[in-house]
Amino acid sequence: MLDNLTQRLSGVIKNLRGQARLTESNIQDALREVRMALLEADVALPVVKEFTTQVKEAALGIEVVGNLNPGQALIGVVHRELTKLMGAANVGINLSTVPPAVILMAGLQGAGKTTTSGKLAKLLREQQKKKVLLVSCDVYRPAAIEQLRAVAEQLGIDFYASDVSQKPVDIALAAHDYAKKHHHDILIVDTAGRLAVDEAMMAEIKQLHAALKPIETLFVVDAMTGQDAVNTAKVFGEALPLTGVILTKLDGDARGGAALSVRHITGKPIKFVGVSEKMTGLEAFHPERMASRVLGMGDVLSLIEEAHREVDQAEAEKLAKKIKKGDGFDLNDFKMQIVQMRKMGGVSALMDKLPAQLSQAAAGSKVDDKAINRIEGIINSMTPAERAKPEIIKASRKRRIAAGAGVQVMHVNQLLNQFEQTQKMMKMFSKGGMAKMMRGMKGMLPGMGR
Amino acid sequence: MFGFLKKSTSNNTDNTARIGWLGRLKAGLARTGNQLSELFGRGGKIDDDLYEELETILITSDVGMDATRFLLAELRHQVKELRLTEADQLKEVLARCLLKLLAPLAQPLDAGAHSPFVIMLAGVNGAGKTTSIGKLAKYLQGQGKSVLLAAGDTFRAAAREQLMEWGARNNVTVIAQQGGDPAAVIFDAVQAAQARKIDVVLADTAGRLTTQAHLMDEIKKVKRVIAKALPGAPHEVLLVLDANTGQNALSQVKAFDDALDVTGLVLTKLDGTAKGGVIAAIARAHPIPVRFIGVGEGLDDLRPFVAEDFIAALLGLDE
Numbered sequence: 001m002l003d004n005l006t007q008r009l010s011g012v013i014k015n016l017r018g019q020a021r022l023t024e025s026n027i028q029d030a031l032r033e034v035r036m037a038l039l040e041a042d043v044a045l046p047v048v049k050e051f052t053t054q055v056k057e058a059a060l061g062i063e064v065v066g067n068l069n070p071g072q073a074l075i076g077v078v079h080r081e082l083t084k085l086m087g088a089a090n091v092g093i094n095l096s097t098v099p100p101a102v103i104l105m106a107g108l109q110g111a112g113k114t115t116t117s118g119k120l121a122k123l124l125r126e127q128q129k130k131k132v133l134l135v136s137c138d139v140y141r142p143a144a145i146e147q148l149r150a151v152a153e154q155l156g157i158d159f160y161a162s163d164v165s166q167k168p169v170d171i172a173l174a175a176h177d178y179a180k181k182h183h184h185d186i187l188i189v190d191t192a193g194r195l196a197v198d199e200a201m202m203a204e205i206k207q208l209h210a211a212l213k214p215i216e217t218l219f220v221v222d223a224m225t226g227q228d229a230v231n232t233a234k235v236f237g238e239a240l241p242l243t244g245v246i247l248t249k250l251d252g253d254a255r256g257g258a259a260l261s262v263r264h265i266t267g268k269p270i271k272f273v274g275v276s277e278k279m280t281g282l283e284a285f286h287p288e289r290m291a292s293r294v295l296g297m298g299d300v301l302s303l304i305e306e307a308h309r310e311v312d313q314a315e316a317e318k319l320a321k322k323i324k325k326g327d328g329f330d331l332n333d334f335k336m337q338i339v340q341m342r343k344m345g346g347v348s349a350l351m352d353k354l355p356a357q358l359s360q361a362a363a364g365s366k367v368d369d370k371a372i373n374r375i376e377g378i379i380n381s382m383t384p385a386e387r388a389k390p391e392i393i394k395a396s397r398k399r400r401i402a403a404g405a406g407v408q409v410m411h412v413n414q415l416l417n418q419f420e421q422t423q424k425m426m427k428m429f430s431k432g433g434m435a436k437m438m439r440g441m442k443g444m445l446p447g448m449g450r
Numbered sequence: 451m452f453g454f455l456k457k458s459t460s461n462n463t464d465n466t467a468r469i470g471w472l473g474r475l476k477a478g479l480a481r482t483g484n485q486l487s488e489l490f491g492r493g494g495k496i497d498d499d500l501y502e503e504l505e506t507i508l509i510t511s512d513v514g515m516d517a518t519r520f521l522l523a524e525l526r527h528q529v530k531e532l533r534l535t536e537a538d539q540l541k542e543v544l545a546r547c548l549l550k551l552l553a554p555l556a557q558p559l560d561a562g563a564h565s566p567f568v569i570m571l572a573g574v575n576g577a578g579k580t581t582s583i584g585k586l587a588k589y590l591q592g593q594g595k596s597v598l599l600a601a602g603d604t605f606r607a608a609a610r611e612q613l614m615e616w617g618a619r620n621n622v623t624v625i626a627q628q629g630g631d632p633a634a635v636i637f638d639a640v641q642a643a644q645a646r647k648i649d650v651v652l653a654d655t656a657g658r659l660t661t662q663a664h665l666m667d668e669i670k671k672v673k674r675v676i677a678k679a680l681p682g683a684p685h686e687v688l689l690v691l692d693a694n695t696g697q698n699a700l701s702q703v704k705a706f707d708d709a710l711d712v713t714g715l716v717l718t719k720l721d722g723t724a725k726g727g728v729i730a731a732i733a734r735a736h737p738i739p740v741r742f743i744g745v746g747e748g749l750d751d752l753r754p755f756v757a758e759d760f761i762a763a764l765l766g767l768d769e
Contacts, residue, residue, distance in 0.1 A: 036515060042696030045510045109719060110576025110692055115606075140747075141581075142615035143608045150607035195721060222576065226512040226696025226728065231481070249575060252659040253701050277575070277605075277662075 027059055034078065042257030044230040047085075047264045055081050085260055086287035091244065091269040093124065097215045100133065100179035100187040104212060106205055106236060107220035109193030112248035114144065116220055116274055117190040118151035119282035120246075123272075125157065130185040135160040135175035137168035137208065138192035148190050155279055158184065168192075168204060169211050176212060189214070196235030209240055216243045219266065223250045223273075225258040233265040242266055247285065248274035329423050331387040335379045338372055374407060378415050381405040390419060471745075471753055476763040478721040478745045482511045483766030490541040496529055500537055504544075511727030511764075514697050517734040521547055541765060548761045551730055556757040557739040559686060559714060561590060561650050566598075566643040568651045568676060568683035570636070571716075572669055572706055573690035575657030578718035580609060582690050582744065583652045584616035585752035586716075589742075591620065595649040600639030601626035602672065605656035613654055620749075623648075632656065632668070633675035640679035653684070660705035670709050687712050688741060691728070693720045699728045703736045714741035716752070721745040726764055 031052050038048045058077045095101045103120070105113045114136070121132040134152045138144035145162055152159035160175040172189055179187040189212060194201035209217060219242050221229065236242065245266065247259050250273045263270055270285040379387065381404030386393055393401070393416065402409045476483065485507045489500070501522060508518040524547040525540070534543065561567045569586070571579045580603065587597045599617050601624055603609035610626045617624035623646075625639035636653045643651045655672060658665035676684050689712045691699050706712050715738050720726055729740060740755040761767070 039509055040515055040697055042512075042698065045506060108694060110578055112576055141612070142584075142619075143612035146611045147606070147608035154607065195719075197721070222692075222694065224574070224692075224695045224698040226694060226699075227510045228512070228694055229696075232694075249659060251661060252574065252698065253661050257696060277659075 027056060031056055038257065038260070042224075042226050042229070042261075044227050044257075044261035044265075046230060047261050050264070051081060051085060051260075082260075083287050085264060087263055087269045091271055092284070093120075093271065094215055094243065095128070095130070095186065100176065100184045101216070102176065102212045102214035103186065103188045103216040103218060104205075104209060104214040104240075105188065105190050105218055105220055106240060106242075107193060108195060108222070108232060109141075111193065111220045111222045112274060113193065113220045114138075114148050114151065114190050115277075116246055116248055116272075116282065117148065117188050118155055118157070119274065119279055120272070121152070121157045121186075121188055122155050122279055123282050124186055131158070131183065132186045132188060133158045133160055133175065133179045133182070133184040134188050134190065135171060136162055136190045137171050138190060139164040139166065139168060139171075140192045144190075144192065151279075158182070169207055172208055172212050196232045202235070202239045206239055217241060218244050218246050218271065219262070219268070220246045220248060221258055221262050223247050223256055223258055224252060225261075227261075229258040229261040230265050233262040237266040237268070242268045244268050244271040246270070246272045246274065246282075251275045251277075251281070331379050331382065331390050331419060334419055334422065335376060335387070338376050338379075374405070374411065375415055377405040378402075378407060378412055390416060471750075472759060472763065474721065474745045474751065475743075475759060476766070479726050479760075479763045480766075482507065482726065482764055486541070486544075486764075487766040490538050492537070494537045495535055496537055496540060500540070501526070504540075508727060508730075512696050512699075512731065513727035514700070514731035514734075517551070517727075517730045520734055521551070521730070524550075541767070545761055545765055545767065548730065548764070549757055551733045552757040552761065555715075555729070555733055555737060555740045556755050557714075557741075558754045559741045561593075561595060561686075564682065564685050566640070566648050566651050566680070566683075567685050568640055568643075568653065568680060569686045569688060570653045570655065570673065570676060570684040570710075571688045571690055572655050572710060572712070573657060574659055574692075574702055575606075577657060577690040577692045577695075578716075578744070579603070579657060579690045580612050580616070580654055582688075582716050582718055582742070582752060583613065583654050584620065585744065585749055586652055586742070587616065587620050587622050588749045589752060590650050590652075591622070596647075597622050597650050597652060598639060598643045598646070598648045599624045600636045600651060600653040602632040602636045602654045603656040604630055604632050604635065609654070609656065633672045636672060637675050637679045640676060640683060644680065660702055666705070666709045673710055686714055686741075688714050688716050689738070690716045690718060693717050693726060693728065693743075695728065697728075697731065700731060700735050703732055703738060707736065707738065712738055714739050716740075716742045716744070717755070718744040718752075721751075726760070729760070 034055065035048055035052050038051065039045065043051075055078055058081060093103070105117055107113050117134060121134055124130045125132050134148055134157055136145040136148040138148075139162075145164065149159050149161065160171075160178050162171040162175070168191070175189070176187060178184075189208070191205060191208065192201070194205065196202065217240050219233065219236050219240075221233070225232070245259075245262055245268055247256065247262075247270055250256065259270060270287070272282050273285050275281045275283055378401060381401045382393070386397065386401075393412075398409050398412045402412050405412075486504075489503055489507065494500070504525075505518055505522060508521060509515070513521070521544070525543060528534075528543045528547065529540070532543070534540065561569070571583060573579050583599060587599060590597050599613055599622055601610045601613045603613070604627070610628075614624045614626060616622075623642075625635060625642055627635050627638070632655060639651055639653065642648075653672075653676070655669055656665075658669065660666065673684060673687070687710045689703060689706045689710075691702060695702070703712070703715070715732070717726075717729065717740060720743055732738065732740075742752050743755045743760070744752040
């Protein structure tokens with residue numbers, strides 16, 4: 001299937017690593033691969049052209065300075081240029097105005113404006129302790145207002161009720177008045193999806209902007225968008241003084257090609273990315289991390305952040321203590337790890353964030369969410385005594401557990417073997433530290449099919 | 451010159467409506483059409499520069515690398531075979547290459563094969579499933595069929611209300627439950643359709659990204675449960691694709707086909723600027739019949755896919 005950008009570039013860089021010297025011609029090859037990979041990842045052609053030119057210029061300049069390790073030099077250049085293209089540091093929402101600070105949401109149909117409005121409201125309330133009001137100016141799509149109302153109710157955020165018989169501008173102004181009277185810090189204005197080529201609708205959103213004078217005008221764009229992202233971004237950018245971009249549906253398998261295009265065309269920072277269907281699924285955008293991910297260095301920082309948020313700290317500390325002691329790591333802990341892994345979106349979500357080589361290796365070991373579910377099922381079929389002391393599980397207990405979990409005795413044996421390996425590794429860890437642990441790493445992946 | 455494009459016109463009775471539709475289709479694909487007309491129209495010889503510019507246009511229309519290479523190879527082969535030298539001769543050859551690629555996808559949906567005929571819709575978030583159901587209901591009613599809608603999107607806020615509003619506008623019954631399980635809602639709808647002797651059931655489902663394994667499992671279950679309500683159903687599994695989507699459309703087609711055995715595609719939101727090429731990418735990588743394409747927000751703006759019309763609009767050909 002479609003190679004993703006990360007894998008593609010990993011391949012290029014691997015080829016370059018084998019080269020003793022970086023010449024004009026092998027840069028050409030590498031750049032062609034970069035170009036292809038970017039195009040297949042839906043980065044718009046004009047952006048790709050400019051990017052590869054920049055990389056080439058920068059790379060050839062470096063060759064003169066020192067060609068000791070050309071492969072690394074090129075990775076560095078591509079990474080730097082990619083980060084540069086995606087914008088500088090992560091920029092938050094600007095709220096420095098007389099309240100209510102108005103945030104206007106704009107974008108195509110189905111980009112995810114309404115869901116994102118809700119997520120943004122929640123994020124601003126929780127991270128900045130702001131009082132937020134939501135209003136919908138979408139009088140066109142059936143039940144669009146109802147959708148935002150339901151989202152607001154679910155989140156416990158104030159909602160200004162509007163009606164399809166009203167004009168969008170009237171709704172927005174009335175909501176603004178209401179927000180002022182009720183001392184809301186922020187008013188988020190959701191709008192109807194519109195095509196860049198629809199002149200009447202573009203005029204309408206210009207009117208909305210003129211009436212509201214929002215401090216933030218955010219362009220919401222679907223991460224799966226194709227080549228047309230440049231055209232859409234251009235027209236929206238010309239019609240409205242955009243202040244930022246929100247990239248949605250980044251939890252899919254399309255990797256941000258549109259991010260590069262939109263960022264390049266509008267010149268506005270990507271402020272947030274949507275990473276889940278859940279209302280917590282809006283994160284700050286980190287250009288540096290995105291560039292790393294694209295280059296096959298993995299998005300390990302996001303993974304750590306996520307682990308911090310989702311993993312129960314108390315449980316983790318308890319486990320750490322047990323590991324230090326070197327014994328006492330039992331099947332209950334094993335299961336706890338599985339549960340925590342699931343909280344972070346399961347194995348597939350974790351794989352996504354690992355560096356390309358590592359995730360390929362892991363994919364080869366047949367670790368998948370199904371195998372994990374099976375392990376959990378088997379552990380659930382054990383008695384507390386068995387979980388605490390797996391060594392008491394003999395033939396007859398195995399048969400009972402297998403029947404309870406709906407698996408073969410073979411699978412129970414596999415799990416017990418894996419558990420034993422993990423336990424051994426934990427002991428190694430407590431005695432010999434990381435080096436030994438890495439050697440024992442193979443046993444860590446609980447693949448059932450091996 | 452474009453004889454093959456005229457055939458379909460003559461046997462169409464509703465000519466004025468059709469011309470309106472073709473106009474909108476053409477407007478939707480205008481950017482690509484204009485670029486190609488400009489390229490072929492300015493004359494000159496067929497050379498590498500011309501091929502390179504054509505490659506650029508195809509890529510920026512979301513045709514994708516693989517299908518672009520395929521089309522260019524075909525084109526070069528034809529040019530050699532026919533000993534063509536002039537740029538303006540290339541347009542017709544390109545039209546033929548595209549037709550060869552896309553014609554197999556133009557298989558209209560026959561909703562009369564079973565009664566009730568159960569159609570299940572699937573797709574990623576925001577592709578336009580619920581809106582397409584409204585338009586499909588209108589289209590099927592226009593063919594004299596009775597229609598029932600099943601509000602199977604029990605996840606997104608107000609998806610149910612959105613469908614119910616469509617139903618109210620078109621005077622169509624909508625089967626919905628407050629909250630609940632999507633499979634259960636659709637099961638009820640299929641049974642209701644059998645009891646009421648309805649011709650077609652349109653079942654909505656929640657949007658889902660293909661990376662969400664548990665949601666892909668859920669939709670497999672929905673399909674299995676439909677078969678329990680009516681053996682042999684669903685008779686059609688439509689994957690709704692947003693024409694704004696780039697090459698990820700291929701991943702979507704593959705993942706949904708693996709999960710559900712998709713029988714047809716609906717391509718929505720073709721009325722932008724530089725789109726439509728993704729159909730060629732799909733035809734090349736994972737061909738599945740394109741049942742309908744949508745070029746506007748109007749109720750009548752979803753129509754069966756006709757390869758000749760589409761190519762004529764894409765290449766800016768005049769009939």
